[in-house]
Amino acid sequence: MSRIVHRFTRNVPDWQPRVTPVDLAKASPEQLDALKVTPSNTKVSDYVLVLAHDPETLNVRSPLFNGIMYDPGGLSRAERELGAIGASVVNRCIYCAAVHAARHAQLSKDTAVTDELFANGEKARLGPRDQAIFDYSVKLSQSPPAVTEADTARLREAGLDEAEIVDLILSTALFGWANRLMHILGDPVRKDG
Amino acid sequence: MEGIAVAQPANPEASPWLGVAASAAAQSRNNIFEMSRQAENAVIDPRDPGGFASGWRHAVAARIAILNALPDLAAHYLADVTDPALRGLADPNAAGRDDRERSVITFMDRVATQPRAVQAEEIEGLKAAGVAEADIVRLCELNAFMSYQCRVLAGLAALKGASA
Numbered sequence: 001m002s003r004i005v006h007r008f009t010r011n012v013p014d015w016q017p018r019v020t021p022v023d024l025a026k027a028s029p030e031q032l033d034a035l036k037v038t039p040s041n042t043k044v045s046d047y048v049l050v051l052a053h054d055p056e057t058l059n060v061r062s063p064l065f066n067g068i069m070y071d072p073g074g075l076s077r078a079e080r081e082l083g084a085i086g087a088s089v090v091n092r093c094i095y096c097a098a099v100h101a102a103r104h105a106q107l108s109k110d111t112a113v114t115d116e117l118f119a120n121g122e123k124a125r126l127g128p129r130d131q132a133i134f135d136y137s138v139k140l141s142q143s144p145p146a147v148t149e150a151d152t153a154r155l156r157e158a159g160l161d162e163a164e165i166v167d168l169i170l171s172t173a174l175f176g177w178a179n180r181l182m183h184i185l186g187d188p189v190r191k192d193g
Numbered sequence: 194m195e196g197i198a199v200a201q202p203a204n205p206e207a208s209p210w211l212g213v214a215a216s217a218a219a220q221s222r223n224n225i226f227e228m229s230r231q232a233e234n235a236v237i238d239p240r241d242p243g244g245f246a247s248g249w250r251h252a253v254a255a256r257i258a259i260l261n262a263l264p265d266l267a268a269h270y271l272a273d274v275t276d277p278a279l280r281g282l283a284d285p286n287a288a289g290r291d292d293r294e295r296s297v298i299t300f301m302d303r304v305a306t307q308p309r310a311v312q313a314e315e316i317e318g319l320k321a322a323g324v325a326e327a328d329i330v331r332l333c334e335l336n337a338f339m340s341y342q343c344r345v346l347a348g349l350a351a352l353k354g355a356s357a
Binding site: 050053054063090143151166170173176180181 | 222225231236260311313316326337338340341342344345349351352
């Protein structure tokens with residue numbers, strides 16, 4: 001019986017790779033450097049071990065990811081997560097959506113927003129500012145991206161300033177990237193037990 | 194208010210990140226655009242390209258830019274590609290020159306435009322077509338990076354217009 005998770009959830013599943021992860025014991029110095037493996041830190045997820053097949057990209061992607069999601073100033077942490085969730089809903093990356101919905105709930109101390117997002121997907125009804133952010137992230141995540149000047153104007157009307165809009169573009173676009181790794185290179189599976 | 198001078202450079206060889214980094218709104222995130230430029234190098238001109246050489250990567254990056262309705266970005270990636278056979282791959286109607294390349298191109302188009310629909314069998318199909326596992330990851334990173342770049346540029350272009 002399949003253990004693959006097909007529905008959106010805040011319960012973060014396991015991730016089962018479709019490509020053989022790099023064997024740490026056989027990893028090259030460049031791979032070990034990109035994995036940030038040290039004698040005191042040898043726990044590396046299968047996902048990161050899969051990405052270690054391309055260590056040059058992994059090495060630049062990790063600080064870029066952290067900068068976009070965590071650097072101070074601009075859009076709030078929870079609202080950056082909302083951009084990430086919008087992309088993950090469009091691309092149906094169950095794993096990314098779970099991780100970032102759980103983080104959104106934790107940061108905003110509220111599960112109502114992500115409950116609504118998971119119940120109604122791209123048609124979710126949210127408060128005005130969250131709605132503008134989510135709708136924008138859904139449009140930007142279409143292929144080709146569907147945002148226009150009118151969508152930017154709607155973000156401004158909802159109270160976002162220029163720097164916040166730049167951060168929303170970055171966090172949404174970043175998950176166009178992350179979803180195409182996580183959802184393509186593996187499956188979300190129920191945790192054992 | 195000063196708008197963002199997005200990519201679409203007069204000189205197609207100029208990095209698309211340069212115009213972004215010079216803009217007023219993006220100043221606070223210049224570190225992000227610098228790291229984005231490094232990521233572009235890692236996926237387009239890597240030190241170890243594996244089974245997909247730099248010229249091929251440029252052509253496929255251009256193809257993905259066209260699929261995302263960004264022809265100027267495609268021109269940037271094609272600026273250095275002189276081999277007509279490689280340039281041809283940038284046309285979304287081109288299917289690839291042999292069975293293996295057709296499998297890879299079909300996969301790249303699917304990941305670029307319909308990632309939600311991609312199934313485990315498609316990864317198995319690439320393996321069966323003789324694509325090494327490390328190359329499957331490299332292909333996904335190239336595709337995923339292009340998705341990111343196309344959306345940053347599209348979002349900033351819509352921001353520039355709206356601030357005029």
